[in-house]
Amino acid sequence: MKKLAALNFWVFFLAASLLANVCCAFADETGNRKSLEEFKHIISARYIYKDYKKVYWPSLYAKYEYPILSSRTEAEFAKNLNDLVMELKDAHFLVFDEREKRLSGNSRPKIKKNYNLKAIGGIVGNFTEFNSHVSVGSVDKVGYIMIKDWNFPSDSFDDVLPKSLLLDMFADTRGLVIDVRMNGGGQIDSCEKFAGKFASINLLAAYRHSLDSNGSLIKKEYYLRGTGEEYKKPIILLMGNMSASASEHFILQMQVVPRVKTMGDNSQGSTGVPRRYALSNGTRLTVPSVALMDLQNAYIEEYGIMPDERVRFVENNSDNVLVRAFQKLGASVR
Numbered sequence: 001m002k003k004l005a006a007l008n009f010w011v012f013f014l015a016a017s018l019l020a021n022v023c024c025a026f027a028d029e030t031g032n033r034k035s036l037e038e039f040k041h042i043i044s045a046r047y048i049y050k051d052y053k054k055v056y057w058p059s060l061y062a063k064y065e066y067p068i069l070s071s072r073t074e075a076e077f078a079k080n081l082n083d084l085v086m087e088l089k090d091a092h093f094l095v096f097d098e099r100e101k102r103l104s105g106n107s108r109p110k111i112k113k114n115y116n117l118k119a120i121g122g123i124v125g126n127f128t129e130f131n132s133h134v135s136v137g138s139v140d141k142v143g144y145i146m147i148k149d150w151n152f153p154s155d156s157f158d159d160v161l162p163k164s165l166l167l168d169m170f171a172d173t174r175g176l177v178i179d180v181r182m183n184g185g186g187q188i189d190s191c192e193k194f195a196g197k198f199a200s201i202n203l204l205a206a207y208r209h210s211l212d213s214n215g216s217l218i219k220k221e222y223y224l225r226g227t228g229e230e231y232k233k234p235i236i237l238l239m240g241n242m243s244a245s246a247s248e249h250f251i252l253q254m255q256v257v258p259r260v261k262t263m264g265d266n267s268q269g270s271t272g273v274p275r276r277y278a279l280s281n282g283t284r285l286t287v288p289s290v291a292l293m294d295l296q297n298a299y300i301e302e303y304g305i306m307p308d309e310r311v312r313f314v315e316n317n318s319d320n321v322l323v324r325a326f327q328k329l330g331a332s333v334r
Contacts, residue, residue: 092272098282114313150186175329185245199226269304
């Protein structure tokens with residue numbers, strides 16, 4: 001009898017545990033479904049590239065619905081949702097779990113660099129790190145500014161790119177090379193502020209598409225807002241496949257300044273301007289909200305911006321793109 005009672009106890013215990021797990025699974029599915037529906041609404045009403053990407057959404061949702069709804073934890077839900085997002089091949093569409101851990105990686109193919117960081121210091125003899133974002137130098141009366149990133153807010157702009165940089169340091173140069181070949185983006189307001197230093201009037205630079213609260217398309221003109229010509233001599237802007245996001249805004253603005261010529265290779269083609277959203281289960285997203293277009297109304301996304309002069313990068317101990325830029329501005333350099 002004791003053995004039978006003990007057996008009955010364990011049978012009851014296992015049955016209760018199984019029932020609890022089943023109930024838990026149903027509860028998770030309810031919450032997961034709610035969060036998935038929230039995700040679908042964000043795609044429909046907020047994702048600017050929902051049609052541009054040529055995704056057949058019903059098929060994509062069907063492919064991932066079961067693992068997403070079957071997720072037992074918030075972390076597992078975020079991971080399964082990220083598997084879906086990765087198929088979009090959108091570098092600005094990211095998934096974070098409830099602990100703010102980023103799950104998404106850059107889903108684009110490996111990007112080929114068109115610069116040689118080790119060689120730049122030898123070509124630019126007085127090459128100096130001005131701060132963590134900017135390096136400067138000059139060759140034969142031609143100035144050089146490398147902007148490694150735009151990861152600084154506009155309220156610290158005057159410390160990163162002060163007026164003295166153009167008005168004093170490069171005042172006596174006959175031309176200027178600005179290098180954003182390694183610049184993957186950052187704060188758009190900072191790059192806009194720097195571009196404004198090269199024009200005294202507003203210049204139409206591009207077009208931007210976004211969605212209103214109902215998911216309807218809004219089309220706006222995008223201007224370089226000139227604040228005064230702090231440098232009036234010829235400029236060559238170096239660009240390439242690593243130049244992305246905010247840098248592509250900067251390139252489009254600088255291209256409408258008459259004395260600026262772009263050189264190098266196509267930019268990356270990644271211009272989503274992401275906004276943050278939170279699902280009810282704690283999963284967070286950054287979702288591209290703005291599409292950038294050139295003056296011919298062509299999307300920058302995936303294709304990038306073409307330079308005025310394409311220079312094929314040669315992998316050796318030098319940097320032929322940079323050398324070419326200095327030579328175009330009259331500097332004697334090899």
